[in-house]
Amino acid sequence: MAVLDEQQEMLRDMARSWAVNESPLTEFRKVRASGSEEAFDRAAYAKMVEMGWAGVIIPEEYGGSDFGWLSAGLVIEQLGKTLTASPLVLNTAAASAIILGGSDEQKALWLPKLASGEAIATLAVDEGPSHDPARIETSVSGGKLTGRKAFVHEAHGADLFVVAAKDGLYLVEKSDGVLLITRKLSDQRSHAEVNFVGAAANKLKGGGESLLGDVLDRARVLTAAEMLGMAQAVFDTTLDYLKQRVQFNQVLATFQALQHRMADLFADLTQMRSAVEAGLQAVDGGFGAARAATIAKAEANRVLHGISNQGIQLHGGIGMTDEYDVGFYLKRARVLEASFGSTTWLKDRYAALSGY
Numbered sequence: 001m002a003v004l005d006e007q008q009e010m011l012r013d014m015a016r017s018w019a020v021n022e023s024p025l026t027e028f029r030k031v032r033a034s035g036s037e038e039a040f041d042r043a044a045y046a047k048m049v050e051m052g053w054a055g056v057i058i059p060e061e062y063g064g065s066d067f068g069w070l071s072a073g074l075v076i077e078q079l080g081k082t083l084t085a086s087p088l089v090l091n092t093a094a095a096s097a098i099i100l101g102g103s104d105e106q107k108a109l110w111l112p113k114l115a116s117g118e119a120i121a122t123l124a125v126d127e128g129p130s131h132d133p134a135r136i137e138t139s140v141s142g143g144k145l146t147g148r149k150a151f152v153h154e155a156h157g158a159d160l161f162v163v164a165a166k167d168g169l170y171l172v173e174k175s176d177g178v179l180l181i182t183r184k185l186s187d188q189r190s191h192a193e194v195n196f197v198g199a200a201a202n203k204l205k206g207g208g209e210s211l212l213g214d215v216l217d218r219a220r221v222l223t224a225a226e227m228l229g230m231a232q233a234v235f236d237t238t239l240d241y242l243k244q245r246v247q248f249n250q251v252l253a254t255f256q257a258l259q260h261r262m263a264d265l266f267a268d269l270t271q272m273r274s275a276v277e278a279g280l281q282a283v284d285g286g287f288g289a290a291r292a293a294t295i296a297k298a299e300a301n302r303v304l305h306g307i308s309n310q311g312i313q314l315h316g317g318i319g320m321t322d323e324y325d326v327g328f329y330l331k332r333a334r335v336l337e338a339s340f341g342s343t344t345w346l347k348d349r350y351a352a353l354s355g356y
Contacts, residue, residue, distance in 0.1 A: 001273060002070060004074075007071075011067065012077075012078065019081060019084055027041065027084070028082070028083045028328065037190060038156045039085055039189045040086050044086065045088070045117065049115075052064075052065050054091060054092070055115030057069060058099065058114065059099070063115040069218065069283040073225035075088075076089055076225040077225045079229065080225065080227065080233070081232060081233040087157050087158070089222045089223060090158075091114055091154075093123055093215060093218050094123055095110075095121065097123070098110050099111070101206040103204075103205060110171070120157050120160070121162060122158040123161075123215070123216075124149040124164065125164045125212070127148060130342060131338065131342065133216060136165065144198040145163060145172055146197060147196050148195050151183070153190065156182070159173065160173055162204075163196065169212060171202045171203075177196060180193070181194075188331075216340055220296065221279040223297065227276075228273060230304060230329050230336075231272060231304045231308075234326060234329045238265075238310070239262060241315055242262070261310065265306070271303070272299050272302075272303040276300060278295070279295065291354070294349050298341075298347060302343060305337060308329050308330040312326060
């Protein structure tokens with residue numbers, strides 16, 4: 001486990017307390033029942049912003065706290081435990097694109113807005129049915145961007161899109177040239193196909209050729225942090241259930257076969273935590289981030305897939321009923337597993353990064 005300083009411990013504990021007391025799963029149920037296309041509570045996000053979470057990785061000169069990526073991951077992990085619906089992950093990843101590649105004018109214009117909650121940003125990258133940043137056809141001519149993005153998280157609540165085009169990343173504000181088609185997925189969150197039809201685009205000129213890869217690595221480690229929180233919650237919920245449920249006049253937790261299964265899941269969860277925290281620390285340290293982020297997301301995919309499946313199975317058929325919360329984690333897990341790289345894609349990328 002990562003060694004946290006006092007400031008990070010306070011940030012983690014604050015996020016944990018707020019998530020448990022102010023954003024339990026009953027709040028997600030309310031968001032889901034509302035049918036809102038934004039699929040998050042603006043008032044709850046305003047509280048997150050007030051606590052400084054939207055500006056954790058943003059420099060102080062632009063209204064952030066510059067606490068770093070491990071600190072951001074600590075917050076996201078706690079929110080993942082209660083499936084808190086918010087654009088925080090994508091807003092932070094989009095902010096990193098501006099930090100890494102934006103001009104002084106772009107930073108001054110957008111970073112204070114993203115830190116203060118005045119604006120929300122997201123990433124628009126993939127154009128096909130699966131994650132593949134090497135296949136991008138979106139183009140820009142005369143400052144106008146045209147293209148289709150098949151799968152954009154938090155699109156409905158976004159004011160700004162960081163869009164991947166053939167020749168780099170562009171900032172595109174939501175306008176008449178940005179058309180959204182809602183996509184309904186199993187996690188009941190905001191997803192959309194976004195069509196850019198001659199939308200005004202402002203290019204991020206810094207960061208070099210690796211800018212898109214660097215931004216996606218940051219999105220991967222934050223997504224992995226959310227998945228870590230989810231995996232921990234499913235494990236804890238399932239363990240509590242096994243300690244209470246009685247079958248054949250015996251508490252389920254006393255069956256040795258189930259004890260072995262939970263022990264295996266605990267080991268997997270520990271390994272996942274190590275990989276995710278290493279990924280966050282690598283981004284903070286600026287060394288080996290690509291490989292560490294790839295490992296973090298691949299391990300998050302593997303472990304959350306297994307834990308969410310086992311959570312359902314060990315609960316029995318009731319696990320998939322709406323009455324029980326554990327099914328929500330599986331549905332969200334399947335969406336996040338496909339986001340910013342499936343396990344197969346990530347393994348291929350790691351092999352390429354390692355020279356194979």
